[in-house]
Amino acid sequence: xxxxxxxxxxxxxxxxxxxxxxxxxxxxxxxxxxxxxxxxxxxxxxxxxxxxxxxxxxxxxxxxxxxxxxxxxxxxxxxxxxxxxxxxxxxxxxxxxxxxxxxxxxxxxxxxxxxxxxxxxxxxxxxxxxxxxxxxxxxxxxxxxxxxxxxxxxxxxxxxxxxxxxxxxxxxxxxxxxxxxxxxxxxxxxxxxxxxxxxxxxxxxxxxxxxxxxxxxxxxxxxxxxxxxxxxxxxxxxxxxxxxxxxxxxxxxxxxxxxxxxxxxxxxxxxxxxxxxxxxxxxxxxxxxxxxxxxxxxxxxxxxxxxxxxxxxxxxxxxxxxxxxxxxxxxxxxxxxxxxxxxxxxxxxxxxxxxxxxxxxxxxxxxxxxxxxxxxxxxxxxxxxxxxxxxxxxxxxxxxxxxxxxxxxxxxxxxxxxxxxxxxxxxxxxxxxxxxxxxxx
Numbered sequence: 001x002x003x004x005x006x007x008x009x010x011x012x013x014x015x016x017x018x019x020x021x022x023x024x025x026x027x028x029x030x031x032x033x034x035x036x037x038x039x040x041x042x043x044x045x046x047x048x049x050x051x052x053x054x055x056x057x058x059x060x061x062x063x064x065x066x067x068x069x070x071x072x073x074x075x076x077x078x079x080x081x082x083x084x085x086x087x088x089x090x091x092x093x094x095x096x097x098x099x100x101x102x103x104x105x106x107x108x109x110x111x112x113x114x115x116x117x118x119x120x121x122x123x124x125x126x127x128x129x130x131x132x133x134x135x136x137x138x139x140x141x142x143x144x145x146x147x148x149x150x151x152x153x154x155x156x157x158x159x160x161x162x163x164x165x166x167x168x169x170x171x172x173x174x175x176x177x178x179x180x181x182x183x184x185x186x187x188x189x190x191x192x193x194x195x196x197x198x199x200x201x202x203x204x205x206x207x208x209x210x211x212x213x214x215x216x217x218x219x220x221x222x223x224x225x226x227x228x229x230x231x232x233x234x235x236x237x238x239x240x241x242x243x244x245x246x247x248x249x250x251x252x253x254x255x256x257x258x259x260x261x262x263x264x265x266x267x268x269x270x271x272x273x274x275x276x277x278x279x280x281x282x283x284x285x286x287x288x289x290x291x292x293x294x295x296x297x298x299x300x301x302x303x304x305x306x307x308x309x310x311x312x313x314x315x316x317x318x319x320x321x322x323x324x325x326x327x328x329x330x331x332x333x334x335x336x337x338x339x340x341x342x343x344x345x346x347x348x349x350x351x352x353x354x355x356x357x358x359x360x361x362x363x364x365x366x367x368x369x370x371x372x373x374x375x376x377x378x379x380x381x382x383x384x385x386x387x388x389x390x391x392x393x394x395x396x397x398x399x400x401x402x403x404x405x406x407x408x409x410x411x412x413x414x415x416x417x418x419x420x421x422x423x424x425x426x427x428x429x430x431x432x433x434x435x436x437x438x439x440x441x
Contacts, residue, residue: 015041015042015043015044015050016034016041016042016043016044016053017043017044017045018043018044018045018053018305018329018409019045019046019409023409024405024407024408024409025405027304027331027333027334027412028333028334028337028346031055031331031333031334031337032334032337034053034055034334035055035056035334035338039318039319039320040052040053040054040055040059040317040318040320040328041053041055043329045088045091045409046091047087047088047090047091048082048084048087048088048091049082049084049087049327051084051308051326051327051328051329052317052320052322052326052327052328052329053328053329053331054317054328054329054330054331055331055334055335055338056318056334056335056338056340057335057336057338057340057341057342057361058340058341059317059318060306060330060331060332060335060361060365061335061359061361061365061366062317063309063317063328063330064306064309064330064361064364064365064366064368065365065366065367066315067312068311068312068313068315069309069310069311069312069328070110070111070309070310070312071107071108071109071110071114071307071308071309071310071368072108072109072110072111072310073086073310073327074103075110075111075310075312076310076311076312076324076325077312077313077324078324079324079325081310081325081327082327083102083103083108084308084327084329085102085108085307085308086099086102086103089102089206092197092198092199092202093197093198093199093200093201093202093203094202094203094206095203095206095207098206098207098210100244101210101244101247101248101251102248104242104244104245104247104248105245105248105249105252106118106121106248106249106252106371107252107256107307107368108307110367114367114368115367116240117241117245117249118367118371120232120237120240120241121228121232121249121253121371122371124175124228124231125371125372125373125374125375126374127374130374130375130378131378133171133175133375133378134378134382134439136171136174137167137171137378137379137382138382138386138439140166140167140170140171141163141167141382141383141386141387142386142390144162144163144166144167145163145386145387145390145391147162148162148163148391148421149421152421155420155421155422156397156418156419156420156421157418157419157421158416158417158418158419159266159269159387159417159418159419160262160266160414160415160416160417161416163265163383163387164262164263164265164266164269164383164417165187165191165258165262166187167261167262167265167379167383168257168258168261168262168265168376168379169183169186169187169190169254169258169262170183171258171375171379172253172254172257172258173186173254174227175227175228175253175257176216176227176228176229176250176253176254177216177220177225177227177228177229177230178216178254179219182212185208185212186209186212186254188205189205189206189208189209189212190205190209190254190255190258190259191259192205193205193206193209193255194255194259194262194408194411194413195406195407195408195413195415196406196407196408196409196410196411206251209251209254209255210247210251213246213247213250213251214243214247216229216250217229217233217243217246217247217250220233221233228253229246229250232246232249233246253372256370256372257372257375259302259411260302260303260370260372260376260411261375261376261379261380262413263302263411263412263413263414264293264296264297264301264302264376264380265379265380265383265384266413266414266417267296267300267301267302267412267413267414268292268293268296268300268380268384269384269387269394269417269419270300270396270400270403270414270417271296271299271300271348272296272384272388273394273395273396273419274396274400275348278292278348278349278350279388281350281351282350282388282437283388283436283437286385286436286437286438287438288350288351288354289381289384289385289437289438289439290377290381291350291351291352291353291354292350292381292384293377293380293381293384294352294353294360294377295348295349295350295351295352295353296348296380297360297362297363297377297380298336298342298352298360298362299336299337299348300348300412301332301333301336301360301362301412302411302412302413303332303333303362303363303410303411303412304331304332304333304409304410304411304412305329305330305331305332305333305409305410306329306330306332306361306364306368307368308327308328308329308330309327309328309330310325310326310327310328311323311324311325311326311328312324330361332361332362332364333412335360335361336360336361336362341358342358342360363376378439381439382439384437384439385436385437385438385439386439388436388437389436389437391421391422392422393420393421393422393423394419394420394421394422395419395420395422396417396418396419396420397418397419397420398418403417404416
């Protein structure tokens with residue numbers, strides 16, 4: 001039994017079921033009750049060793065930035081620690097042998113390995129490089145909106161399937177030069193992984209993505225281009241990157257590089273449509289858009305929890321003793337609604353970050369802050385501005401309470417988002433008038 005298991009036994013409490021229906025369907029409300037407790041609670045997932053569960057903003061920010069916590073289970077000195085992320089994927093159906101890609105990934109590394117891997121790709125996601133991608137993002141959004149009426153039945157269309165999902169997967173596939181004929185396959189496999197697929201469906205999706213990543217490496221080795229993967233295969237980089245690391249990087253970029261953005265666009269659209277006062281503010285003042293995206297990531301961001309961290313020494317989090325080797329799971333959605341960090345946190349306020357710089361944790365914090373945060377923010381800003389300019393009469397086609405949420409406890413997302421386009425759907429480019437919504441910069 002691990003030290004975490006010992007802690008669970010000694011306290012005698014039943015661990016929190018992290019896959020429970022209430023936590024999955026409404027993590028903001030459900031975790032708020034847990035956050036009110038003085039100490040952390042314990043949680044479990046079937047097939048995964050128990051963990052401490054952190055819900056408070058300051059505690060999570062400390063866990064994410066304190067060098068006394070590591071994201072790499074193998075980095076805990078003098079102890080054999082269960083790798084919770086690996087256990088999670090095994091429990092979901094990951095085939096034997098694919099564990100090595102988790103351990104080789106940028107998300108599960110720390111220290112010098114993490115700095116090396118992140119340094120190889122960080123430039124591709126810098127504000128300057130992302131800014132240069134903006135015209136292409138705008139063109140993709142415009143093309144998808146041109147096609148949106150063609151997918152509608154009686155004026156109703158699923159915005160996730162026909163706009164929120166294809167936009168970011170197209171951007172990331174172009175960034176790593178996935179052949180156009182293969183992109184639907186990459187999109188479908190990535191969607192299966194993010195939606196909470198289990199068993200053979202997950203095993204096949206992950207195995208297929210790994211196989212496709214190997215093919216992509218061979219393709220760019222034989223015929224390099226101007227894409228990110230070809231750049232990483234260049235001689236001055238290739239000797240610093242193993243094949244397993246490159247495969248892991250490709251799969252992580254495709255999955256993490258677009259799923260968060262898909263769900264941010266969808267969640268953000270639903271939030272704006274159900275808060276017409278905030279949408280009106282955005283229409284009146286398009287310069288609010290960067291602040292709006294930031295606030296939407298805090299208020300209805302799709303990331304429920306971050307990767308677990310492991311204590312490298314005996315320590316405390318708040319008032320809770322945490323032993324060396326124990327895992328702590330940061331619940332990001334709880335931290336982002338913490339009244340100790342945010343005034344009136346359950347209220348959507350698009351001007352919040354214009355008035356103050358309260359740091360939400362939707363993109364993480366510290367050394368592991370999301371590598372693609374700038375890209376996700378730019379894509380969401382462009383998508384929302386284009387959508388509300390081109391479809392000014394956009395409405396939800398169902399009652400908000402009937403929207404179906406996905407079952408993946410890691411991501412707060414909708415299965416679909418049926419919207420009604422309305423009679424004034426524009427087919428031309430956004431006008432960029434003062435009464436419209438601008439993407440910001």
